[in-house]
Amino acid sequence: MYDLVCDVDNYSKFVPYCTASRVISVTEAAEGQSVMLADLRVAYKMLRETYTSEIKMDAAAHSLLVTQANGPFRKLDNRWTFTDTSEGSDIHFYLDFEFGMPLLRQIIQPMMGRVVEKFVSAFEERALDIYS
Numbered sequence: 001m002y003d004l005v006c007d008v009d010n011y012s013k014f015v016p017y018c019t020a021s022r023v024i025s026v027t028e029a030a031e032g033q034s035v036m037l038a039d040l041r042v043a044y045k046m047l048r049e050t051y052t053s054e055i056k057m058d059a060a061a062h063s064l065l066v067t068q069a070n071g072p073f074r075k076l077d078n079r080w081t082f083t084d085t086s087e088g089s090d091i092h093f094y095l096d097f098e099f100g101m102p103l104l105r106q107i108i109q110p111m112m113g114r115v116v117e118k119f120v121s122a123f124e125e126r127a128l129d130i131y132s
Contacts, residue, residue: 001089002062002082004127008038008055014126016118017042024052032060037069047107074100088131093120 011021020041027035036055041048051071057064066078079094095116099105108115 001091001123001127002059002064002080004123004130005064005080005082006036006055006057008036008040011040014122016122017044017115019043019048020050029056033058044108047104049104072099072101072104074098 008021008023011018015021018040020039022039024037024039026037029035034057036053036057038053038055039050040053041050043049049072051073052069053066053071053076054069055064055066062082062084064078064080066076066080068076075096075098077094077096079092081092083090083092097112099109
């Protein structure tokens with residue numbers, strides 16, 4: 001599951017509202033740790049935004065920390081942790097964000113609960129497709 005979430009280049013194939021995804025760079029930080037910069041383009045109805053995320057990946061700890069490098073958020077804090085279990089993986093997902101532009105806050109923020117549910121379901125379905 002850690003590898004699936006790190007596979008940003010393929011997000012546009014399965015993540016809802018993601019119309020394009022691209023890894024810009026990956027830099028080794030320390031043993032088992034690296035930092036990825038990636039662009040995501042998201043679209044919903046007439047709204048379109050591209051933002052750049054900085055993704056700190058720790059392969060040894062099976063964890064990711066995602067923050068915004070450039071884009072529409074005033075605040076973006078997204079964390080993933082993965083623990084192997086006898087049945088597969090136990091995944092902890094944390095997301096805290098706030099859009100910087102008032103228009104985006106008014107339009108999108110109220111529906112973000114449903115969007116996050118779709119997002120999580122998309123990763124679950126992708127895992128089943130790949131690993132089943």
